[in-house]
Amino acid sequence: MSCENEALVETLWNHIWIDQSLDRLGEVLADPFVRHTRDGTEHTTPRRYARHVSSSASTIRPTRLHFDQISSVDDCVFARLALEGINVAVGSTIKITWLAQYRIAAGLIAESWSMHQTGLDW
Numbered sequence: 001m002s003c004e005n006e007a008l009v010e011t012l013w014n015h016i017w018i019d020q021s022l023d024r025l026g027e028v029l030a031d032p033f034v035r036h037t038r039d040g041t042e043h044t045t046p047r048r049y050a051r052h053v054s055s056s057a058s059t060i061r062p063t064r065l066h067f068d069q070i071s072s073v074d075d076c077v078f079a080r081l082a083l084e085g086i087n088v089a090v091g092s093t094i095k096i097t098w099l100a101q102y103r104i105a106a107g108l109i110a111e112s113w114s115m116h117q118t119g120l121d122w
Helices: 002-018 022-028 046-059
Strands: 029-037 040-044 060-073 076-087 092-105 108-118
Touching: 002 022, 002 046, 002 060, 002 076, 002 092, 002 108, 022 029, 022 046, 022 108, 029 046, 040 046, 046 060
Parallel strands: 029 108
Antiparallel strands: 029 040, 060 076, 076 092, 092 108
């Protein structure tokens, strides 16, 4: 089961964020999906999350993703990853490093906790 949970998180990042396959969000996210970020807690739907991904991609076009570490315990997946892309406004490259935890329920990502930092290279 832990490999399936990790694959689900990898699908979120590779197919949703990198490939922009937003029609696949229903295969990945629970409805509702709860996000905990530095901006607070948000209860959202896959459709609203798709708008978030689209909005983010309008300022940063993701081009590459690398998982430095991904592991799971019970229903939680822990990931440390780096997203590289193009800052659309200025045309320069950007790197965003993430620490994230995901809770999986009924085969979908039900909740996430995440922090990110630009320019950080471990």
